[in-house]
Amino acid sequence: MALAKLDTVVLDCPDPRALAGFYAALLGGTLEEQEDWVDVKVDGAQVLAFQASPGYVPPKWPSSDGSQQFHLDLTVDDLDTAEQEVLRLGARPLEVEDRSRSFRVYADPAGHPFCLCRA
CATH class of the missing domain: 3.30.720.120 (Signal recognition particle alu RNA binding heterodimer, srp9/1)
Known part of the structure; x- marks a missing residue:
């Protein structure tokens, strides 16, 4: 229990x-x-x-000298479409790496990291 x-x-x-x-x-x-x-x-x-x-001081991601604090994983049907929308809403990418992965990492407007994850 x-x-x-x-x-x-x-x-x-x-x-x-x-x-x-x-x-x-x-x-x-x-x-x-x-x-x-x-x-x-x-x-x-x-x-x-x-x-x-x-x-407020935003987290650093990734960083050994700054706390990530936490991050949210958000499941989406289409990574490309979701990416366009989160960028329009004010997010910024934290990584521009292998776009064939099942997730992408962003920061919200206050700097908190979050991932868009393929459903």
Whole structure:
């Protein structure tokens, strides 16, 4: 039996509304805003939340002298189409390597790494 149940994944960032808007557009979610906190709610999925973090410093990826902190793996049907959309939404590529791989690595607008993974 589990001791706990995962409720919400929370990302620190400089602008919760902007970063939540990025992920809501990417995942098809809706925003629920509080003062320095914004939830992205997607039917049938965990809540993804964003909180204001004064002095926020984005993670370095990959780096032995800077913490990656965490990353999200997001499954997509078509990597090329998904890539065009995440770049349009404000992501930036972190790697431009073998495009035949089953995943690609990006940073969201606040610098958190995430992967688009072929379904």
